[in-house]
Amino acid sequence: MNEPGIDVLMDQAAIRRRVDSGRVPDWGVDHYESFRDGLLGERNGTPFPCYFGIETEREGDALYTFCPSMTDKDALLSLGETIVEYHEVYEDHSERTPLTVFFRPTEETFTEAEYHESMWHVLQFLHVHDPEPWPEGIPTDPDDNEWEFCFNGEPMFPTCRAPFYEDRKSRYCPVGLEITFQPRSIFEGVTADTERGKRAREIIQERMESYDGACPHAQLGDWGVEGDREWPQYLFSQDEEQAPDECPIRTTREHPKSGVLIGA
Secondary structure (H helix, E strand, C coil), X not given: CCCCCCCCCEEHHHHHHHHHCCCCCHHHHHHHHHHHHHHHCEECCXXXXXXXXXXXXXXXXXXXXXXCCCCCHHHHHHHHHHHXXXXXXXXXXXXXXXXXEEECCCXXXXXXXXXXXXHHHHHHHHHHCCCCCCXXXXXXXXXXXXXXXXXXXXXXXXXEEECCCCCCHHHECCCCCEEEEEEHHHHCCCCCCCHHHHHHHHHHHHHHHHHHCCCCCCCCCCCCCCCCCCHHHHCCCCCHHHCCCCCCCCCCCCCCCCCCCCCC
């Protein structure tokens, strides 16, 4: 986690050293500072809705990386390698360790539709170049309530922030696309079928309504709950006409689709 460059896995101390020493480009500094300020600040007198996120940032338990492109093959292959490395260390790093990826913003202004397209392109690319088979216990049909994105054999919940959110400030990033990957395993004990999980969801939704000044998104749900779907929650729509009506990526058990990351 201490190699030179910014497209590598970094803990909080490493990213702060790079920022303070000027080794992170302006867009990367803006990304990280926006992320940190969003998690640790308040809006409408309310802290950020996800108190797990607040805790990991405050305690220095999160991991990060920068990705210089949302489309360049080499940049996304490097991202895949970083996620593999993350999977190797996150359980030993802390109890709940997410990986946040800061993407270099485009020179032109993107529409909401273009951000949806870009996010799903990243996930589809990772799936095509997945070094491990799709987990047997996870369906490949996104319309199944137990489907979720998987990579390197790990089911994960990617949540995004982007510049197009005018109302839902808990999902707003003024710089560009940001994806936080959270392995399913870190949600053990706080899922919807546990008392602790139900209480956590109630607190998060109460905070979200106050923080955003709007009701929680209609597509907010829980994994495995009948009628809920994971994929629309990755990048909530602001304008339904610009959001996809069905999951934009195709996931299969065919393996390998690409051997580039196998053994990398």
